[in-house]
Amino acid sequence: MLPLADDYGRVATDLRVSLTDRCNLRCTYCMPPEGLDWMPLESQLTDDEVVRLITIAVERLGITEVRFTGGEPLVRRGLVDIVRRTAALDPAPETSVTTNALGLARTATALAEAGLTRVNVSLDTVRADTFHEITRRDRFHDVVAGLAAAQAAGLGPVKVNAVLLRGVNDDQAPEVLEWCLERGYELRFIEQMPLDAQHGWDRAAMVTADEILASLESRFVLVPDEEPRGSAPAERFLVDGGPATVGVIASVTRPFCGSCDRVRLTADGQVVNCLFAREESDLRTALRAGAGDEELAQRWVAAMATKKPGHGIDDPTFLQPDRPMSAIGG
Numbered sequence: 001m002l003p004l005a006d007d008y009g010r011v012a013t014d015l016r017v018s019l020t021d022r023c024n025l026r027c028t029y030c031m032p033p034e035g036l037d038w039m040p041l042e043s044q045l046t047d048d049e050v051v052r053l054i055t056i057a058v059e060r061l062g063i064t065e066v067r068f069t070g071g072e073p074l075v076r077r078g079l080v081d082i083v084r085r086t087a088a089l090d091p092a093p094e095t096s097v098t099t100n101a102l103g104l105a106r107t108a109t110a111l112a113e114a115g116l117t118r119v120n121v122s123l124d125t126v127r128a129d130t131f132h133e134i135t136r137r138d139r140f141h142d143v144v145a146g147l148a149a150a151q152a153a154g155l156g157p158v159k160v161n162a163v164l165l166r167g168v169n170d171d172q173a174p175e176v177l178e179w180c181l182e183r184g185y186e187l188r189f190i191e192q193m194p195l196d197a198q199h200g201w202d203r204a205a206m207v208t209a210d211e212i213l214a215s216l217e218s219r220f221v222l223v224p225d226e227e228p229r230g231s232a233p234a235e236r237f238l239v240d241g242g243p244a245t246v247g248v249i250a251s252v253t254r255p256f257c258g259s260c261d262r263v264r265l266t267a268d269g270q271v272v273n274c275l276f277a278r279e280e281s282d283l284r285t286a287l288r289a290g291a292g293d294e295e296l297a298q299r300w301v302a303a304m305a306t307k308k309p310g311h312g313i314d315d316p317t318f319l320q321p322d323r324p325m326s327a328i329g330g
């Protein structure tokens, strides 16, 4: 086993695999209304190519957790089969999907039967009109149905990820938490990051973890969870004495790069060692040129070694990566 170690002693064990850069929502903080120039389909890894790289990661590189993302992973036709083949690897990794839940009501059972461990659903509001304002689509009730189907299929604990936008839904944190508590979903708020395609992110306008917690504390008593956090990005708090918790992923104001254990594979076969990395390492070209598993594993190890100590958002020289979150894999 070759560990995916970097020069700062961190070892990646959590692989985020983007299966497509396409999405059926147009969240204002992610994509422009007209969408983006999608990746040419011939650049996209085939199902067999994706599974081959995941197999190398699990069998040779110590990856123990595989999370499928995008774009929107549920729009990838081969998703259930890719999950089935990933879950059948030895040693079997934990598998999860980060999704907007559109269509999840139809696929949750098939995903569970394929061996998926759980889902993370993105939902920023529990008001249908705010949902439309943020996503530019009128699909709130589909997300609600998708969440319920995931829970009924045993894909739990179902986690909900929410981003707060100033002047749009920043006053809605307590009601989103209440809604999730009533349904047994584990809610985490994510600070907005400079990864939007439009480069519209503004540090001063961003809703901070401190503001999110203050807003929640207007209605709930929050006590830091004593459970060790490990490499988890979310700081967790017991709500009203627990056992329910709420998390805050403060990537910008309280970065957790020192304990990062993540690595990303884009839908076109590039290894990205940090969400904010400006360099990518191309595995697709080598794979299609006939490289063996050992060579691909070595290339992957080399790609990780150069991981920077931190994302550098607060550095005056910070530059957003060329590709947006939807193309890297959120």
Ligand code: SAM
Residues within 6 Å of the ligand: 023, 029, 030, 069, 070, 071, 072, 073, 098, 099, 100, 120, 121, 122, 123, 161, 162, 163, 190, 191, 192, 193, 194, 195, 196, 325, 326, 329, 330
């Ligand atoms: N389509 C899937 C979904 O909605 O979960 C997976 C991809 S999406 C890019 C993954 C997560 O990234 C979502 O929770 C979304 O809200 C979040 N996201 C997108 N742009 C973001 C940004 N600029 N800052 C913080 N989170 C962002």
